[in-house]
Amino acid sequence: MEVTFKVHRYDPATNGKGQLQSYMxxxxxxxxxxxxxxxxxxxxxxxxxxxxxxxTGFCGDCTMRIGGKNRIACSTTVGKSVKDGEVTVEPIRIIxxxxxxxxxxxxxxxxxxxxxxxxxxxxxxxxxxxxxVSNEVIQDLRKVMSCTMCWLCDEGCTTMVVxxxxxxxxxxxxxxRVVADPRDSKTEERLHSLSEEKGMWDCCHCYxxxxxxPKGIDPTERIFALRNQAIKxxxxxxxxxxxxxxxxxxxxxxxxxxxxxxxxxxxxxTNIRGxxxxxxxxxxxxxxxxxxxxxxLHKKRPGAANIKRIFKLWEKK
Amino acid sequence: xxxxxxxVIGGGFAGMRAALAAKEAGADVALVSKVHPLRSHSSGAHSxxxxxxxxxxxWQAHAEDTxxxxxxxxxxxxxxxxxxxxxxxVIKLEHMGVIFSRNGQGKIDLMPFAGSIRPxxxxxxxxxxxxxxxxxxxxxxxxxxxxxxxxxxxxLIVEDGVCRGAIAQELSSGxxxxxxxxxxxLATGGLGRMYEPSTSAYTSTADGQALAxxxxxxxxxxxxxxxxPTTLMGKGVVVTEAARGEGAYLVNKDGDRFxxxxxPETLEMAARDVxxxxxxxxxxxxxxxxxxxxxxxxxxxxxxxxxxxxxxTYVVNKLSGIDxxxxxxxxxxxxxRPIGGVQVDVQGATPLPGLYAAGECACVGxxxxxRLGGNxxxxxxxxxxxxxxxxxxxxxxxxxxxxxxxxMLDQERLAQDLTARNSGxxxxxxxxxxxxxxxxxxxxxxxxxxxxxxxxxxxxxxxERYGRVGIPSVGGPYNPSLSTLLELGYMLDVAQAxxxxxxxxxxxxxxxxxxxxxxxxxxNWLKHTVASRTPDGPALAYxxxxxxxxxxxxxxx
Numbered sequence: 001m002e003v004t005f006k007v008h009r010y011d012p013a014t015n016g017k018g019q020l021q022s023y024m025x026x027x028x029x030x031x032x033x034x035x036x037x038x039x040x041x042x043x044x045x046x047x048x049x050x051x052x053x054x055x056t057g058f059c060g061d062c063t064m065r066i067g068g069k070n071r072i073a074c075s076t077t078v079g080k081s082v083k084d085g086e087v088t089v090e091p092i093r094i095i096x097x098x099x100x101x102x103x104x105x106x107x108x109x110x111x112x113x114x115x116x117x118x119x120x121x122x123x124x125x126x127x128x129x130x131x132x133v134s135n136e137v138i139q140d141l142r143k144v145m146s147c148t149m150c151w152l153c154d155e156g157c158t159t160m161v162v163x164x165x166x167x168x169x170x171x172x173x174x175x176x177r178v179v180a181d182p183r184d185s186k187t188e189e190r191l192h193s194l195s196e197e198k199g200m201w202d203c204c205h206c207y208x209x210x211x212x213x214p215k216g217i218d219p220t221e222r223i224f225a226l227r228n229q230a231i232k233x234x235x236x237x238x239x240x241x242x243x244x245x246x247x248x249x250x251x252x253x254x255x256x257x258x259x260x261x262x263x264x265x266x267x268x269x270t271n272i273r274g275x276x277x278x279x280x281x282x283x284x285x286x287x288x289x290x291x292x293x294x295x296x297l298h299k300k301r302p303g304a305a306n307i308k309r310i311f312k313l314w315e316k317k
Numbered sequence: 318x319x320x321x322x323x324x325v326i327g328g329g330f331a332g333m334r335a336a337l338a339a340k341e342a343g344a345d346v347a348l349v350s351k352v353h354p355l356r357s358h359s360s361g362a363h364s365x366x367x368x369x370x371x372x373x374x375x376w377q378a379h380a381e382d383t384x385x386x387x388x389x390x391x392x393x394x395x396x397x398x399x400x401x402x403x404x405x406x407v408i409k410l411e412h413m414g415v416i417f418s419r420n421g422q423g424k425i426d427l428m429p430f431a432g433s434i435r436p437x438x439x440x441x442x443x444x445x446x447x448x449x450x451x452x453x454x455x456x457x458x459x460x461x462x463x464x465x466x467x468x469x470x471x472x473l474i475v476e477d478g479v480c481r482g483a484i485a486q487e488l489s490s491g492x493x494x495x496x497x498x499x500x501x502x503l504a505t506g507g508l509g510r511m512y513e514p515s516t517s518a519y520t521s522t523a524d525g526q527a528l529a530x531x532x533x534x535x536x537x538x539x540x541x542x543x544x545x546p547t548t549l550m551g552k553g554v555v556v557t558e559a560a561r562g563e564g565a566y567l568v569n570k571d572g573d574r575f576x577x578x579x580x581p582e583t584l585e586m587a588a589r590d591v592x593x594x595x596x597x598x599x600x601x602x603x604x605x606x607x608x609x610x611x612x613x614x615x616x617x618x619x620x621x622x623x624x625x626x627x628x629x630t631y632v633v634n635k636l637s638g639i640d641x642x643x644x645x646x647x648x649x650x651x652x653x654r655p656i657g658g659v660q661v662d663v664q665g666a667t668p669l670p671g672l673y674a675a676g677e678c679a680c681v682g683x684x685x686x687x688r689l690g691g692n693x694x695x696x697x698x699x700x701x702x703x704x705x706x707x708x709x710x711x712x713x714x715x716x717x718x719x720x721x722x723x724x725m726l727d728q729e730r731l732a733q734d735l736t737a738r739n740s741g742x743x744x745x746x747x748x749x750x751x752x753x754x755x756x757x758x759x760x761x762x763x764x765x766x767x768x769x770x771x772x773x774x775x776x777x778x779x780x781e782r783y784g785r786v787g788i789p790s791v792g793g794p795y796n797p798s799l800s801t802l803l804e805l806g807y808m809l810d811v812a813q814a815x816x817x818x819x820x821x822x823x824x825x826x827x828x829x830x831x832x833x834x835x836x837x838x839x840x841n842w843l844k845h846t847v848a849s850r851t852p853d854g855p856a857l858a859y860x861x862x863x864x865x866x867x868x869x870x871x872x873x874x
């Protein structure tokens with residue numbers, strides 16, 4: 001089929017702003033977008049810059065925006081992307097573009113990946129043979145490690161949009177891989193360092209990472225798993241732990257969230273200064289009629305007993 | 318200008334394993350790669366890594382299978398190293414953090430693989446390559462090995478008969494820089510882009526083979542080009558051998574399991590060359606389905622497929638929309654891996670002092686004329702490690718010398734000259750596609766003298782036309798012009814060596830099947846082909862096969 005590819009061109013050396021350049025190409029509808037870009041580079045314009053390697057969805061190098069949607073170019077066919085004979089190809093959005101579709105992967109991807117120290121530190125001395133590990137654990141780790149570091153989850157992350165320094169779901173998923181590995185001997189240390197600022201507690205659990213992951217790895221749930229473990233070893237700030245516990249306790253007791261109590265618990269009942277700090281906010285809420293009822297007036301929701309039963313079942317498990 | 322004791326070129330298994338070994342030996346080593354190491358094509362190795370771990374198995378049995386599958390062209394001393402040391406190297410991978418699939422006792426589980434008499438392949442579902450690649454990179458971070466990623470190597474620095482580093486283009490800036498080193502390890506992988514169809518990445522362009530070949534190092538056994546029998550039709554993506562290991566059937570258009578007539582004992586589990594030829598024969602005799610055959614999973618337990626072949630299920634569905642549990646998958650053979658490569662000894666040393674090579678770009682001679690599935694990853698970790706160790710020992714014994722200014726100036730002038738050429742209608746793409754079609758048709762699963770002559774003429778013609786293809790510019794940030802053009806040049810040089818080697822070997826052995834010489838001929842051809850570059854094209858010489866105690870026998874499956 002004849003397709004016009006409208007491809008983002010940006011050259012820091014010659015022009016300040018990116019623009020779309022059109023290339024006409026006769027190409028199979030089953031061909032991938034990466035195939036098409038490679039054809040353009042080899043036949044029409046050798047200066048066209050984009051990343052891409054394995055062409056089979058394993059290396060994660062060719063993430064870009066195709067028809068306005070974040071996609072892996074080698075796993076996206078021309079036929080499915082074309083609209084009125086055209087396909088637009090652009091770089092992903094939330095990071096500095098270096099040229100055409102090439103973005104600053106070092107800042108976006110690799111720095112964060114290194115920051116979680118993603119290698120296991122087994123106890124010494126090492127066993128003579130392999131470590132004994134159950135295949136169930138391996139299957140879970142395998143799922144996590146099927147991550148190709150395409151960074152679609154970070155691209156979808158709502159925290160990252162406001163704070164690019166957040167370590168992000170991709171690196172945290174990688175962190176989960178080492179924390180969940182029974183051969184690693186530094187689990188507790190890791191949980192403490194992952195609880196530092198810009199770490200796991202900055203996730204706002206919007207589930208966008210899970211929505212965006214093409215491999216079904218469920219990064220959001222991996223972050224929750226890390227948090228649960230962190231609570232157990234006392235990692236994270238006292239406030240964060242209080243908040244986490246109060247949230248659960250409130251839903252367990254009343255079937256829904258007691259916001260007033262959450263605010264008080266988070267600061268800590270005996271933390272007078274912390275409680276005072278909340279006063280201006282409380283007064284503001286009061287003026288707008290949005291102050292939650294004091295917690296001793298908070299009512300259970302209908303069916304709260306059933307919700308409590310769910311909690312108990314889960315706790316037993 | 319970066320300076321190190323050792324630079325490793327290539328960031329896949331062999332490269333990273335070499336770098337880690339050199340680092341552990343105390344050397345100042347850095348890795349250079351045209352893509353980030355995590356994007357290397359080792360991630361596409363789905364199957365697994367062989368090691369005689371089970372108590373019923375032995376390295377000798379593994380060596381036996383390897384030599385037999387290689388149709389007795391394997392160097393048996395190297396095969397012994399592979400199978401004997403490989404056991405420790407696989408355990409070392411586990412200690413580094415590789416999450417091999419386990420058996421009921423929590424030990425590494427082993428899978429049966431085509432061509433092996435016992436289950437011997439350590440696997441991780443069907444994504445061993447992707448997992449091992451990540452773990453090796455984790456170790457690179459742990460040991461703080463510097464990586465120059467997205468640097469494209471344009472030539473080796475060879476002065477006074479010694480290799481002293483490489484010249485590379487830093488893609489982020491477009492500058493040509495020298496990487497001075499006492500020793501260089503080539504680990505650049507494959508060359509599949511010169512074939513179509515091929516299972517290779519866009520980045521597999523014969524870089525290391527060509528860099529060495531141009532520096533005067535011979536290429537060994539280049540006629541041995543392995544096809545993978547089952548790749549997804551139209552996509553060239555491997556449908557892993559584990560699929561047949563799990564019991565998937567190969568069937569033709571009449572629904573017959575045709576392997577019964579080609580390998581009555583082992584059926585689908587026959588070695589790769591046997592299966593590839595069987596499929597091509599079925600197609601040639603009119604029993605194919607759209608130029609291929611079908612791989613049928615439907616009789617297999619779906620839960621087990623989920624566990625053993627999740628990535629295969631995902632990729633086949635993603636790329637062709639087929640659910641392997643419900644429909645048979647159309648497959649055909651595609652070029653998979655060169656078996657020959659840069660001439661090295663068991664330490665990974667090439668004949669040029671200071672230059673080492675390992676993995677897919679090298680030929681230490683373990684695979685003979687046909688490679689067993691699962692032996693490639695093993696080769697990378699065993700001989701990658703050995704090359705790293707040997708390079709470190711060598712680098713410890715000599716001083717570092719900087720490359721001369723004139724060499725850099727030459728490179729820059731050569732690169733600039735490329736912008737003044739007038740291509741006259743040819744593009745990099747048009748030449749590459751012509752090359753790839755010729756290589757597949759004439760130097761593919763089956764060859765003959767006339768076809769090879771045509772291929773030789775064609776490659777010669779393409780080389781001449783290549784000399785006229787220009788690029789608009791050389792430098793600037795992320796300008797792929799120079800690398801894209803040089804990659805094609807690398808492939809043409811190496812293609813010429815492949816064709817010439819295939820022309821001289823007048824017999825059929827392993828992956829090299831000559832329809833005009835259908836028999837194996839031990840009297841004349843139990844030897845390696847050795848192709849060297851001369852101004853008049855490749856010059857062929859021969860080396861004896863190292864036979865320690867396994868005498869050639871007839872190979873049947």
